Each structure stands twice: as structure tokens, then as C-alpha cells.
Amino acid sequence: xxxxxxxxxxxxxxxxxxxxxxxxxxxxxxxxxxxxxxxxxxxxxxxxxxxxxxxxxxxxxxxxxxxxxxxxxxxxxxxxxxxxxxxxxxxxxxxxxxxxxxxxxxxxxxxxxxxxxxxxxxxxxxxxxxxxxxxxxxxxxxxxxxxxxxxxxxxxxxxxxxxxxxxxxxxxxxxxxxxxxxxxxxxxxxxxxxxxxxxxxxxxxxxxxxxxxxxxxxxxxxxxxxxxxxxxxxxxxxxxxxxxxxxxxxxxxxxxxxxxxxxxxxxxxxxxxxxxxxxxxxxxx
Amino acid sequence: xxxxxxxxxxxxxxxxxxxxxxxxxxxxxxxxxxxxxxxxxxxxxxxxxxxxxxxxxxxxxxxxxxxxxxxxxxxxxxxxxxxxxxxxxxxxxxxxxxxxxxxxxxxxxxxxxxxxxxxxxxxxxxxxxxxxxxxxxxxxxxxxxxxxxxxxxxxxxxxxxxxxxxxxxxxxxxxxxxxxxxxxxxxxxxxxxxxxxxxxxxxxxxxxxxxxxxxxxxxxxxxxxxxxxxxxxxxxxxxxxxxxxxxxxxxxxxxxxxxxxxxxxxxxxxxxxxxxxxxxxxxxxxxxxxxxxxxxxxxxxxxxxxxxxxxxxxxxxxxxxxxxxxxxxxxxxxxxxxxxxxxxxxxxxxxxxxxxxxxxxxxxxxxxxxxxxxxxxxxxxxxxxxxxxxxxxxxxxxxxxx
Numbered sequence: 001x002x003x004x005x006x007x008x009x010x011x012x013x014x015x016x017x018x019x020x021x022x023x024x025x026x027x028x029x030x031x032x033x034x035x036x037x038x039x040x041x042x043x044x045x046x047x048x049x050x051x052x053x054x055x056x057x058x059x060x061x062x063x064x065x066x067x068x069x070x071x072x073x074x075x076x077x078x079x080x081x082x083x084x085x086x087x088x089x090x091x092x093x094x095x096x097x098x099x100x101x102x103x104x105x106x107x108x109x110x111x112x113x114x115x116x117x118x119x120x121x122x123x124x125x126x127x128x129x130x131x132x133x134x135x136x137x138x139x140x141x142x143x144x145x146x147x148x149x150x151x152x153x154x155x156x157x158x159x160x161x162x163x164x165x166x167x168x169x170x171x172x173x174x175x176x177x178x179x180x181x182x183x184x185x186x187x188x189x190x191x192x193x194x195x196x197x198x199x200x201x202x203x204x205x206x207x208x209x210x211x212x213x214x215x216x217x218x219x220x221x222x223x224x225x226x227x228x229x230x231x232x233x234x235x236x237x238x239x240x241x242x243x244x245x246x247x248x249x250x251x252x253x254x255x256x257x258x259x260x261x262x263x264x265x266x267x268x269x270x271x272x273x274x275x276x277x278x279x280x281x282x283x284x285x
Numbered sequence: 286x287x288x289x290x291x292x293x294x295x296x297x298x299x300x301x302x303x304x305x306x307x308x309x310x311x312x313x314x315x316x317x318x319x320x321x322x323x324x325x326x327x328x329x330x331x332x333x334x335x336x337x338x339x340x341x342x343x344x345x346x347x348x349x350x351x352x353x354x355x356x357x358x359x360x361x362x363x364x365x366x367x368x369x370x371x372x373x374x375x376x377x378x379x380x381x382x383x384x385x386x387x388x389x390x391x392x393x394x395x396x397x398x399x400x401x402x403x404x405x406x407x408x409x410x411x412x413x414x415x416x417x418x419x420x421x422x423x424x425x426x427x428x429x430x431x432x433x434x435x436x437x438x439x440x441x442x443x444x445x446x447x448x449x450x451x452x453x454x455x456x457x458x459x460x461x462x463x464x465x466x467x468x469x470x471x472x473x474x475x476x477x478x479x480x481x482x483x484x485x486x487x488x489x490x491x492x493x494x495x496x497x498x499x500x501x502x503x504x505x506x507x508x509x510x511x512x513x514x515x516x517x518x519x520x521x522x523x524x525x526x527x528x529x530x531x532x533x534x535x536x537x538x539x540x541x542x543x544x545x546x547x548x549x550x551x552x553x554x555x556x557x558x559x560x561x562x563x564x565x566x567x568x569x570x571x572x573x574x575x576x577x578x579x580x581x582x583x584x585x586x587x588x589x590x591x592x593x594x595x596x597x598x599x600x601x602x603x604x605x606x607x608x609x610x611x612x613x614x615x616x617x618x619x620x621x622x623x624x625x626x627x628x629x630x631x632x633x634x635x636x637x638x639x640x641x642x643x644x645x646x647x648x649x650x651x652x653x654x655x656x657x658x659x660x661x662x663x664x665x666x667x668x669x670x671x672x673x674x675x676x677x678x679x680x681x682x683x684x685x686x687x
Contacts (some may be wrong), residue, residue, distance in 0.1 A: 057358075081548055100498060138385065152633045156629050159625065163312060163622060167560075170306075170308040170309035174309060174570075174571060177305060178574045181578075237547075
């Protein structure tokens with residue numbers, strides 16, 4: 001069992017006087033804290049500094065802490081736009097800092113308890129059982145809580161992709177119609193030479209397949225090559241290590257699986273609209 | 286024949302191509318329109334939510350979001366001092382908390398208990414403004430019949446717990462739970478879908494949270510005098526209490542614009558750029574091919590006395606017909622698509638029910654039209670260049686030989 005401490009909104013009383021006072025009060029005896037990379041940069045801290053933390057907005061009852069190190073907060077997709085100004089400290093230090101002296105129970109109270117199960121698959125059953133035994137507690141499997149945001153965002157992106165795909169299919173069809181139209185006379189000549197419609201359609205199918213394959217491979221390679229730039233931009237913009245775009249083999253396969261039939265179908269449809277006409281019409285006679 | 290009529294005839298000669306071009310433009314245009322709605326939708330919707338409360342200023346102890354940072358101490362005296370400012374019309378302290386309802390069964394009189402489910406509590410003074418909207422029963426009074434504290438609950442809570450005005454509920458952060466009389470069923474502006482919420486008085490809050498520190502507030506809701514305006518009222522509060530953090534609705538929105546809502550703005554910018562580029566590519570391709578196939582015709586027209594300007598006007602009109610036709614269809618299509626996309630995103634947990642991602646504004650329509658006009662002009666640029674530089678005699682000769 002581990003207890004996660006999120007000390008997000010403690011008022012930080014930092015600055016030269018605070019540090020001087022801290023130094024005078026022998027900062028080496030102060031309890032240690034870890035500060036997030038964002039907080040370290042925002043407040044110009046460095047490991048070894050002694051800082052004063054207070055739960056009071058005016059800095060009352062501040063306590064000294066020594067910055068033992070810096071950590072990268074676990075990226076949280078639900079909060080990636082927020083500045084991660086956080087610190088981690090030992091639970092007794094946090095309770096001493098925040099508990100109301102007039103409330104005896106506050107010295108032994110925590111906001112949440114994180115539990116790691118031996119078998120993570122047992123999480124839903126464990127949550128149900130614990131909730132039944134301790135009705136006053138809210139028990140939520142961590143994976144279930146996180147998944148919902150991902151599912152919604154994924155659905156949104158999927159819907160956008162479908163719309164983009166419909167638009168690009170219309171574009172592709174228009175291109176194929178133009179292309180077929182340009183080869184109208186060639187198709188007429190081939191028909192006159194004795195080639196059957198099916199033979200010419202097979203040729204169009206192979207051509208469509210080749211073009212669609214080349215386009216799909218180019219698209220996947222382009223996405224793979226640019227994913228680094230997209231991630232770098234968003235990671236810079238939101239100061240996070242979260243990965244926004246990842247071209248996985250499954251996604252690449254899905255793209256190719258969608259693009260190939262679409263390309264082939266567009267080629268066939270465009271060719272068929274041409275080939276069903278009489279030969280003399282194709283030759284403009 | 287006007288350039289527009291001429292362009293119409295050119296498009297009519299290739300109906301399949303024209304229809305596909307229009308379809309592509311309509312779909313891409315719808316996506317572009319939606320991204321314009323998304324780029325400011327959250328801000329517009331959030332502004333509506335904030336304004337619907339009747340308070341245009343928020344005062345907190347720190348920059349943290351209300352309820353997530355240290356509370357404001359000496360709330361009563363602070364509120365009283367601010368009420369003395371001539372720029373302010375109203376000041377209301379607010380506290381937030383959450384409880385798990387008592388699991389005990391009724392002990393008569395319609396008393397009902399909930400099972401292991403949380404309830405978000407908003408505490409405020411008996412009100413004069415619309416922090417929440419009463420949909421059934423009455424609003425909070427300081428004390429109900431029999432001296433019981435009163436509570437107003439939202440529809441989700443009332444439905445799940447089968448309570449109505451006059452019912453009793455027991456709640457408390459620690460045993461023993463206190464009985465509250467349901468005064469009414471209300472709608473909170475920021476309630477999420479399915480979220481159970483309730484409102485109590487500040488005194489009732491202390492009944493529900495006996496261990497809570499007295500005389501604190503997570504937030505002061507302030508209404509400025511209409512004649513003065515929010516900015517002047519914010520300045521007055523900052524002068525009176527520089528230690529507090531005072532935000533007008535504009536300040537709150539600016540903060541959200543910079544941080545919480547920025548992802549969807551970035552996504553909308555990226556997708557709008559892609560959609561515009563796609564539209565440009567589509568129309569440029571169609572027009573270029575069309576011109577290439579009609580080089581002989583263009584040369585013949587030039588030989589008959591059509592000026593370069595006239596040919597340019599014909600091509601721009603053709604581009605305008607494709608882009609304009611698609612763009613007009615894109616608006617209703619985009620609105621329908623926006624509704625579908627909005628319903629997907631609004632399923633996100635903990636999101637206020639009345640918050641929307643895609644919000645229609647006349648500004649979005651104007652921008653959409655502007656983008657399309659630009660796309661039509663840019664798309665026509667290359668084909669126009671081809672047609673304008675066409676050597677008339679050589680092209681005619683080449684056409685007649687071939």
C-alpha cells in the first residue's frame with residue numbers, strides 16, 4: 001500500500017528573507033521535500049535550498065523544509081494544461097503542516113489511500129468488496145477512473161477522422177474521375193483492339209492498388225516522421241512529458257487497411273463510369 | 286454571357302466532377318466551420334455559465350481554484366467590509382464540501398438515506414441572486430420548520446434518493462449525521478451530468494461539517510453595480526483588500542484561455558489549417574485539370590477577343606461556384622456535425638452539464654465566409670496564371686494538329 005501525497009495548493013512563502021531565516025534556523029535539520037520540475041523552475045529553487053511552506057494564504061505557521069530533490073510529475077491527461085506546481089513530503093510532515101490544532105482527528109486523517117493489488121485484474125471486485133465493508137468511503141479502481149477521459153477523447157478523434165475520411169474520399173473520387181476521363185481515348189482503343197471490359201477494369205484495379213498503397217505508405221511514413229515534431233510542440237506548449245501522438249503498428253495497419261480499399265474502390269468506380277459507355281463514344285466518334 | 290453563367294456552363298459539362306468537388310468542399314467546409322465553433326466554444330459557453338449566476342466577480346484567498354486551495358479566513362468581516370464599497374451591489378460567501386450520505390434507514394417521516402454515494406455541497410447565504418435555479422419547492426431559508434436546517438438538492442439527487450420538497454435527508458462528514466429538510470429541487474449552473482449536488486446555508490454547512498473551521502469561505506461571489514461595471518469594482522476590491530485575489534469574469538476566462546481550455550483551441554487551429562489546405566488543394570486541382578483540358582477552348586476564346594481579365598473572371602467565378610456552393614452546404618452540415626461532436630465531448634466526466642464545446646457565434650460564420658473567399662481566390666490563382674500565359678497561336682495550332 002502506498003500513500004500518494006499531492007500538495008498542490010500549499011501557499012509557498014519563498015524569497016530571500018525566508019531563505020535567510022531558514023538558513024539561520026539550521027536548514028539541515030528541516031524535513032525533506034521533493035519539488036516538481038515546474039515548481040523548481042517557477043520559484044528558482046535548487047536542491048539543498050531551504051524553503052518555508054504554509055497552509056495559510058498569509059503564510060502563518062510556516063514550517064521549514066529542505067529541497068532534497070526534484071521530480072517529474074506523472075503526466076496526467078486530465079490535467080496536462082495545468083502548471084504542475086507540486087511538492088511531495090512525508091505524510092507526518094504534511095499532517096503537521098495542514099491539520100487544525102483544534103481537531104484531534106485531523107492529525108490522523110488522509111485524503112486518499114492508493115492501493116496496489118497483487119493481481120490488478122482483481123481491482124473491480126476488490127473495490128466492490130471494500131465499498132460494501134466501508135460504506136463511508138469512495139472506492140474507485142484507478143484504471144476505471146482514468147479510462148473515461150481517454151475513451152471520450154478517442155471517440156472525438158475517431159469522429160474527426162471519419163469526417164476527414166469522407167472529405168478525402170470525395171477528393172479521391174474526383175481525382176480518379178479526372179484521371180479516367182483523361183484516359184478515355186486510350187480505353188476506347190484498348191476496347192477496339194479486343195480487350196474486354198473486365199481486363200481493363202483489372203488493370204485499373206491494379207493501378208488503383210499501387211497508387212493507394214503508395215499513398216498509404218507515404219501517409220504513415222509522413223505521420224511517423226512528423227510525430228516527433230507534434231509531440232515536441234505540445235510538450236513545449238504545456239510543459240509536460242505526455243506523449244500526444246504515437247504512430248503504433250496497429251494504427252499504421254488500420255490506416256493502410258482503410259486507405260487501400262478506398263483507393264481501389266475509387267479507381268474502379270471512376271473506370272466503370274467510363275467503360276460502360278459505347279466504344280465509339282469513348283473515341284469521341 | 287456573364288462570367289458566372291459561363292462558369293456554371295463549364296461546371297455543368299462535367300457534372301460528376303462538379304458534384305464530387307462540391308461534396309468534398311461541403312465536407313471539408315463543415316469541418317472548418319466546426320473548428321471555428323470549437324475554437325471559442327468553451328469560452329463562450331463558460332462565460333454564459335458564469336454570467337448566469339448573477340455575480341460578475343470572484344474573490345479567493347489564493348490563485349488556486351475555489352475549493353482547491355486555502356480558504357479565506359474572517360469571511361464574515363471581509364464580506365461585510367466589501368459590502369461597504371459603493372461599487373458593489375452584493376457579496377456572498379460560499380463554501381464547498383462533499384459528504385458520503387448516511388447509510389442508515391429511515392426512522393419515520395419520509396426520512397431517507399443514501400448508500401455509499403457522495404454528495405457535493407455548496408453553502409451560501411439565503412440568496413438574493415441566481416446562484417442556482419429553483420425548479421420545484423422553495424429556496425433555502427435560514428432554518429426550516431422545527432428548527433431543522435434546510436437543504437436544496439438537484440434533480441439527480443432527488444431522482445436517485447426519491448426525495449421531494451418536505452423530505453428529510455441525513456448527512457454529515459462524521460457521525461452523528463444531521464437531519465436536513467429538503468426545501469426545494471434546484472438546478473446548479475455548474476452541475477455535471479449525474480452529479481449529486483445540494484445547497485445549504487452557511488450555518489447548515491457547519492451542521493454537516495462539524496469539524497470545519499468557522500468563519501471561512503472558499504470563495505466570495507461579488508456582484509458589481511451595473512452603473513459601475515466589473516472592472517471598476519475589481520479595482521475597488523483590490524484597493525480595499527490587496528491581500529485577496531480578485532477576478533472578473535474576463536480574468537477567469539483569460540486564465541482558462543491560457544491554460545485549461547487551450548488544448549481544444551490548439552486542436553481547432555491545427556484542424557482548421559488542415560481543412561483550409563485541403564479545400565485549397567481540392568479546388569486548385571479541379572480547376573487546374575479543367576483548364577488543362579480546355580486549353581484549346583481558352584485559346585479560341587482569346588482569339589475571338591476575350592480579354593485576359595475576362596478569362597480570369599471566368600475562372601474565379603468557377604472557383605467561387607465550387608467553393609461557395611460547398612461552403613453554403615457546409616454550414617447546416619457543420620451545425621449537425623458540431624452537435625454530434627459536442628455530444629461526444631460532453632460525456633467527459635465532471636463536466637458541467639450546461640457547458641458546450643461547439644457554440645455558434647455570428648463571428649464564426651463571418652470567419653468561415655472569409656476563409657472560403659480566400660480559398661476561392663487562392664485556388665483560382667494557378668489556373669488563372671496558366672490561362673493568362675497561354676500562347677494563343679501556338680495552342681490553337683497544337684490543338685488543330687492533335
